Amino acid sequence: MTEQVQSDSAVLLHFDLKLEDGTLAESTRRENKPALFRLGDTSLSAALEQQLLGLHTGDKKTFSLEADAAFGPVNPDLIQFFSARDFAASGGVPEVGTIMLFTGINGSEMPGLIREVAEESVTVDFNHPLAGRKVWFDIDVLAINPQLEDTNAYSAG
Incomplete structure (x- = not known):
């Protein structure tokens, strides 16, 4: 068989x-x-x-x-807002569509997709890219x- x-x-x-x-x-x-x-x-x-x-x-x-x-599904809790200043040490504010690695509270790394860049804030989506x-x-x-x-x-x- x-x-x-x-x-x-x-x-x-x-x-x-x-x-x-x-x-x-x-x-x-x-x-x-x-x-x-x-x-x-x-x-x-x-x-x-x-x-x-x-x-x-x-x-x-x-x-x-x-x-x-x-x-x-898309989890709204996984969409985070950062100050544009938070990106100064890493080479400046990234472009929309960029995927970056972020370090979580527990030290693990997780990818985040830059969804929006405004004058003072950056919106980062930590949902799986195919969520929803x-x-x-x-x-x-x-x-x-x-x-x-x-x-x-x-x-x-």
Whole structure:
């Protein structure tokens, strides 16, 4: 019997992630570097894991996930306002659209997207860039529970 994806499987796959307008947001195929995910470790949403369950090596699947099931809704608490003076030491006020790393209270780094620059303030959005957006996945299952030394074969060809 062919092995299939289960709730604790590691899955090596290629994927394209597209937005509603067809824009390619992310692709493992572009650089020919497949992604390795472990179901059940909370790195994937429950809805995404549900789409993978039962698939076999070689399977292809296309599906969409609503915003809440993919990267979550936009959380207004993750939009922060800084004084333009706060950026003086780091080379000046960044441009709108710049992604910068910020150090959190606990010392961890998190990316923030510069949403707006006003005369005295800078608006930074710490939501995931795809939060609040419906997304489409196009996946190819390359291996289930691959041996780590075997994963190089998949990225080489």
